[in-house]
Every structure is written in C-alpha cells, then in structure tokens.
Amino acid sequence: MELSFKDKTVVVTGAAGGFGSSIARTFAAAGAHLVVSDIDTDGAGKLAAALPSAIAVTTDVTDPDAVRDLVDAAELAYGGIDVMVNNAGVPHRKGALVDLDVGTVDWQLAVNIRSVFLGCKYAVPALRRRGGGVIVNIASVAAKRPRPGLTVYNATKGAVITMTRGLAGEVAPDIRVNAVNPVVSETGFVKSLTGSDVLPGDLRKDWVSGIPMARTASPQDVANSTLYLASDQAGFLTGVCLDVDGGRSIQ
Template sequence: MRLTGKTAIITGGASGFGAGIVRKFTAEGAKVMIADIDPFGARDLADQMGDHAIACEVDVSDEASVASMARAALDTWGHVDVLVNNAGVTHLPTPLEDVSEADFDRVVAVNMKSVYLTARALVPHMKDNKSGCILNIASTAGISPRPRLSWYNASKGWMITASKAMAVELAADGVRVNALCPVAGETPLLKSFMGEDTPEMRAKFLATIPIGRFSTPQDMGNAACYLCSDEASMITGTALEVDGGRCI
C-alpha cells in the first residue's frame, strides 16, 4: 500500500500503459482519476476499480478541457498529489518529409503541449502544498530514435528534456518530476509504431530488445508506482528506461 492517502490524475488512463498504471495505483491504495478522451473506456475502467477511481473526459491538447479536469479532481479530493502525463499519439512510420502537417500538429499537441497545459493547471496547487509528483511517460524513441518515426521521436525527446527542466525548477517547491521511457508494448499504439502488426514485423521489432519481449502495462505500472511513491523521495529529473535493454 505504497500510495495510501495519495490522489492521482492519469491521462490516457483508459487503455494501454495508462490502464496498467491505474490498476497498480489503485492496488497500492491511491485514489485515481482516469482522464481520457474516451469517456466510455474511462468509465468502464473506473467501474472496475470501484470506489478507488473516477472517470473524466478530457482533451489534453485543449486548455479549457485540461483546466476542467484539474478543477474536477480538486473539487472531488481537495488535493492532487500525483500527475501522470501518459496520453500520447504517434504518426505512422513515414519518411520525415512526407508526414502531413496535420499529423505533425497532432503529435505536438498531444505529446508536448499537454505537458505544458497540465503544468499550468496543477503546478500552482502543488507549489502551494510544497508537495507533488509529476511523471511524464516518454519513450525509448526519445533516447534511441527509430527511422521513419522522426517527429514522434522528437516529441518524446522533448518530453525527457522538459521533465529534467521541470525537475530543476520545481525541486525547491517540493515537487518531483520524472519520466518513464518504455519500449513499445502491447498497447493500441503498437500497430502504429510497426506500420503493420504481423508475426514478421513483431519478430523484427523484438530482435532489438535484449530481454526479448515488449513492455507491458504491468511493467509500466510497477515502475510508475515506485517513482510516485515516497520510496523515491530523492529521485527527480530521471528518465527511467523500462525497455528490456533496448537502449544499451
């Protein structure tokens, strides 16, 4: 019960890595807001978590929507201890010069602007409390980029740098900021990363991961739980690779 008494907002929490983090956090005693653009998926998962979770529809690229999410959490709990910026998108594997402007703008808005918007909405509250933890879900793509995912890679590199910059600035206010860098996992984005989900493509992808398997939602939940718990009170500004050795 490492998160007993803590409250957490998890964006993109209805599926994939986000759902794994939701399940782990509730199992460890946290009260969780499952914030997702898919209201039905968020409500379904919240119902499974019982009294430990609430659902909130949010577009993390929209300032008014993010502000409404933050208000709902504060109105419900009175305080927010943990923010997990998990919501993310990618463009399909494409030569960098052929990615459409609309796809580029969507990657920037969801993967990058969202971190800015959630910070505007919740950092003042954490500063006032002299306590808080922000966890940004980055990617090994931000450390060791793959070809044909250039603008997605860049957005995750940005997130790693943003996490470190936020950590340095907010440390004196008692707020810790870290990032997690998973390798691709069994999530709705896997097919988008690979271009096509075939046994051949999976084998090719897995050949780059020394441990020989994809990241799982459980892997991410376990790592996130540690970094957001008091056990990690001396850890800020790190980008933890949860990648089975992919970045070695």
C-alpha cells in the same frame, strides 16, 4: 518494502489505454484515489467504475481549458492532487518524415508535447496547494534510440524528456518530476502505428531482436516504474527519465 498511496490522489491522462489503465489499476491497488482521464469517455468511465475509489473525467489533453478543468475536478472530488501522470500520447502512422503532412505534425506536437506542458502547468500549482507532490511523464526510449519511420513521434518524446529534466530543476524541492521511457509494447499504440491490432510479425521480430530481454514491454512493467518514481521511496529522485526497455538502450 510496500509502496503505499493510501489517501493520495492520482490523476492519470490517457487512462483508458494500455499503459494508462494499468497505471491507474496499480495506483488503485496501492490505495490511491484515482482520477481517470481520457478523450474516450466510455473507456474512462468503465475503468473508473471498476476501481475502489475513482472518478472519470473526459479530457482532450491538447485543450488548455479541458486540462485545467481536469485538475479542478480532481481537487473538487478529493480535496487535492498528489501525483499527476501525463501519459496520453499517440504515434503517427509509420512512414518517412518527407511523407508526413503538416497537419499530422502539428497534431503530434499537440498530443505529445502541448499535452505534457498543459498537464504540468495546471498540476504544479495544485500540487503546491497540497504542500508538494510528483509528476511522472510517459516519454519513450525511442527519444534516445530512434528507429526510422517514427521520426516526428520520437522527436516529441525527446521534448518530453527535456521538459521533464528542465521542470524538475524549476520546481524542486517540493515537487519531483520524473519520466518513464518505455520500449515498444503491444497496446493500442500498435494500432495507431500500423493500422493493425497486432505488430506485424516481421516488424515484431526486428524490434524484439534489439531488446536484450527478448520481449516487448508489458503495461505492468510501465505501471510498476511509474508507481516507484511517484513513491516516497523515490523521494530523492527528480529529473530521472527511467528506461523501461529490457536493455534496448544499451544495444
């Protein structure tokens, strides 16, 4: 069964990062036109240049005008959008909730929740102009199995899951809205979380020991599930928040 996105246009936010770039490459390999969006202009530009059919758009996903402009740019370039992947998001530095300052919390709410709200708000009318389509939000299994030290981040991902399920009921049947819940993966996320490029050994050991499949997620694991949820083969799936977690959520 081949999942084809030939002649479809896919917008991916946070596309310069670990998951986003893998998601963009995977849709491109399935024949899609890509709109590669990131706050990192350089990273988005380099990725778009390496794909067969893509444009790069600099977007701060917390900014309503920027997200509206992103959708407009996609429609202008390719005549419409078929899939919106709200992937951009960042954890706060690992630490106790009582030590977080209000500015950090406001930023977490903006970059992880407001962003998904804005991506959905501007994508829904555009998808309707196309006759229907799919939204995939990147949440986290941490919303369901929260570990200490990431409480506010985990709560933001809980909001993404609830927004996904609620919106799915609101916009069916012409638009499907699903989410992917990844377990930890060694992307730029690790640097944001720990300040180090790699997961410190003791943390890695502890976290992997809670994953029955005995490894962290790869960006390709996340990209494959995103592609499937967006595909016609998943045409009856909406409001699904798929755990891509090597079994972490059953422990």
